[in-house]
């Protein structure tokens with residue numbers, strides 16, 4: 001039975017101010033500035049969401065550094081793990097949401113819902129896709145404009161603070177666990193297991209009945225990953241022969257059946273194909289800049305390996321991943337700080353020092 005999440009008193013405030021606080025940057029590389037900005041009016045199909053909490057994803061840092069081979073909107077208000085309440089609707093938006101609904105702003109802000117990719121449920125691959133905090137302003141602001149048809153309903157079982165990191169990190173790794181196509185009892189390596197995505201991936205994998213080997217670095221992340229159900233931990237910074245160390249954690253020394261690479265560093269991809277057991281699957285999730293997966297053709301064929309890219313999830317993945325967390329199967333390990341701490345959070349994230357997720361309270 002689902003329990004009820006805590007209701008934040010701010011959820012009941014339907015008053016829309018003229019001005020709000022936002023975190024914005026105007027050029028690649030920053031600087032990031034926390035300042036006042038006008039609240040926008042929702043247009044056709046749009047809702048105005050009072051964002052109360054937003055998670056901080058490593059993608060937000062990539063966007064600010066401009067280190068991906070894609071251009072984002074500039075100036076940009078980042079953020080794509082927003083949790084809040086609908087406070088105003090543009091024309092036609094009432095088909096999807098109503099004022100007072102608790103909703104989430106995820107990375108995939110919009111897609112056409114008419115093309116073959118959308119019809120097949122591959123909404124992130126729609127050629128018309130819009131991304132929150134990348135091609136349009138995101139959730140690092142108190143009042144965000146969102147396409148109503150892509151908002152995620154937040155179940156009563158979750159409080160908004162806990163729900164926010166699920167809207168990118170949770171959805172993404174839940175989908176990645178599906179893409180690994182394992183059967184219960186098989187072993188998966190979660191690479192970057194102590195990070196925002198990784199600590200949730202450990203739990204979605206355990207919940208699906210898989211055995212987990214966690215790969216990351218440091219005592220804090222090891223403790224976290226083990227506490228969430230990982231049976232083994234390999235420290236990528238300490239281990240001289242990481243491939244052998246990962247294989248050694250499996251009883252037959254053949255290695256895991258899948259590796260979900262949710263690391264922000266490119267090195268993580270180097271060894272993954274070498275420690276997978278025959279017929280293993282590499283699920284590429286982490287997006288380090290300038291990184292190639294080097295796959296030896298002979299061994300890819302000989303070991304019958306699978307290499308799969310996994311890009312966030314669709315609306316249904318969002319609903320399922322939140323539901324699982326709402327039923328207490330997945331815990332969001334986070335620390336909550338104010339919006340003005342964001343530059344400092346980015347520094348810590350760049351240095352790999354954050355275990356779990358950072359959540360911003362937009363009113364702090």
Ligand code: NAD
Pocket residue numbers: 056057058059060062168169172191192193194195196197198215216217221236262263264265266267268269284285286287288310311312313349352354356
């Ligand atoms: P994070 O900073 O919270 O976590 C990354 C973790 O990776 C850290 O714990 C770090 O110690 C670990 N790490 C770094 N190098 C490693 C290595 N060589 N081996 C093992 N672990 C290593 O970041 P996050 O928010 O979890 O995001 C992770 C990556 O996933 C980012 O590149 C982000 O842009 C990407 N991402 C992809 C999708 C998608 O749809 N595919 C969605 C969201 C985020």
Ligand code: ZN
Pocket residue numbers: 057058059060080107168169
């Ligand atoms: Zn993200």
